[in-house]
Amino acid sequence: MSRPLRADIDLDALRHNYQLACELAPGSRSLAVIKADAYGHGAVACAHALADLAPAFAVATIEEALALRDGGVTHPVVLLEGVFEAAEYVLAAQQGFWCAIHSEWQLAALEATELSAPLSCWIKFDSGMHRLGFTAEEAVEAKTRLEASGKARDLHLMTHFSTADSLSPDYFRKQLAAVQTLASTLELPLCLANSPATLACPEAHGDWNRPGIMLYGADPLEGANDASRRLKPVMTLSTAIIAVREVAVGEPVGYAGRFVATRPTRIGVIACGYGDGYDRHAVDGTPVLVEGQETVLAGKVSMDMMTIDITDITGAQVGSRVVLWGKGLDVNRVAASCDTISYTLLTGILPRVPKCYHGGRQSIAAQSISGTGGTYA
Numbered sequence: 027m028s029r030p031l032r033a034d035i036d037l038d039a040l041r042h043n044y045q046l047a048c049e050l051a052p053g054s055r056s057l058a059v060i061k062a063d064a065y066g067h068g069a070v071a072c073a074h075a076l077a078d079l080a081p082a083f084a085v086a087t088i089e090e091a092l093a094l095r096d097g098g099v100t101h102p103v104v105l106l107e108g109v110f111e112a113a114e115y116v117l118a119a120q121q122g123f124w125c126a127i128h129s130e131w132q133l134a135a136l137e138a139t140e141l142s143a144p145l146s147c148w149i150k151f152d153s154g155m156h157r158l159g160f161t162a163e164e165a166v167e168a169k170t171r172l173e174a175s176g177k178a179r180d181l182h183l184m185t186h187f188s189t190a191d192s193l194s195p196d197y198f199r200k201q202l203a204a205v206q207t208l209a210s211t212l213e214l215p216l217c218l219a220n221s222p223a224t225l226a227c228p229e230a231h232g233d234w235n236r237p238g239i240m241l242y243g244a245d246p247l248e249g250a251n252d253a254s255r256r257l258k259p260v261m262t263l264s265t266a267i268i269a270v271r272e273v274a275v276g277e278p279v280g281y282a283g284r285f286v287a288t289r290p291t292r293i294g295v296i297a298c299g300y301g302d303g304y305d306r307h308a309v310d311g312t313p314v315l316v317e318g319q320e321t322v323l324a325g326k327v328s329m330d331m332m333t334i335d336i337t338d339i340t341g342a343q344v345g346s347r348v349v350l351w352g353k354g355l356d357v358n359r360v361a362a363s364c365d366t367i368s369y370t371l372l373t374g375i376l377p378r379v380p381k382c383y384h385g386g387r388q389s390i391a392a393q394s395i396s397g398t399g400g401t402y403a
């Protein structure tokens with residue numbers, strides 16, 4: 027018997043969520059954002075599952091893009107932050123990667139590099155996030171220089187919204203107006219919406235959108251809407267009870283005795299901990315599902331184990347299945363108990379956790395492709 031912890035990945039749910047992103051933005055094409063190993067879901071497997079739907083993928087680094095090529099993914103791949111050093115341009119041109127250009131140094135490096143073929147360049151405009159990107163004047167100059175360089179083709183303009191997921195519509199509108207003004211001057215195709223904007227702001231849908239977290243079924247909106255309620259969770263993290271303890275009133279459980287029994291308590295010990303990527307900040311009261319019934323974490327998360335209160339769960343015993351998030355338990359609720367967001371929980375899952383893939387039109391093909399790092403049910 028092997029350790030019961032696993033991440034089941036529902037590739038049909040992934041396809042459903044991607045198709046929802048497309049349905050919400052019928053005038054846009056959608057880059058499927060699969061950076062950070064597809065937010066912890068396995069980038070190669072997810073890319074294969076979306077291969078017939080998505081025209082292109084997006085990642086954060088050239089290593090991530092090359093891993094897709096190694097896994098047999100032939101689609102265009104956008105490097106969302108462009109290159110980190112000039113030598114990457116040569117590889118990017120050979121491999122058909124599309125590059126964001128956000129800074130003067132990247133522009134100068136491209137001008138100075140000999141390429142086998144011109145690169146598709148996505149000029150990044152800082153419309154108010156103040157993280158990466160050119161000012162409007164710099165973006166105009168960047169376009170002129172890229173066109174003159176002979177190194178670039180298929181220019182696009184992209185920007186990133188800082189507040190589409192929060193209740194500050196004024197700042198969002200300011201960003202949108204800034205990029206629309208610039209776009210009308212530059213006459214370039216626009217790449218705009220992330221997941222929150224895809225779900226909630228049709229006016230911010232561009233020629234291209236960049237949905238990420240929504241593909242994995244986690245709702246990024248502060249308040250769900252009709253569209254986000256249609257998302258389906260892709261990852262279900264589950265394990266089993268490996269020991270049961272009867273704990274008397276006043277007795278502490280786990281490190282530092284954070285949980286103290288206030289009634290005669292049955293504690294289930296489950297196989298999952300921060301050494302698997304579960305967040306150590308989870309408070310007592312963090313939800314878990316045992317045999318489909320909801321109960322709570324009781325005691326600090328250890329490296330390999332956690333303790334849960336199963337006093338009121340009829341039938342809970344060694345071997346009972348425990349869902350930590352996914353089907354039946356929204357990852358956002360767990361994130362709230364950890365004072366974090368779904369993004370960190372999903373991307374935080376460590377390689378020790380086996381992934382088991384289900385469904386997906388392409389799953390048969392993917393089975394024969396190395397590098398997916400999981401098994402197919």
Ligand SMILES: *Cc1c(COP(=O)(O)O)cnc(C)c1O
Nearest residue numbers: 059106186220221236237238239
């Ligand atoms: C990660 C990322 C996205 C996707 O964001 P989500 O909130 O996950 O949809 C889009 N654009 C850029 C530039 C990103 O870095």
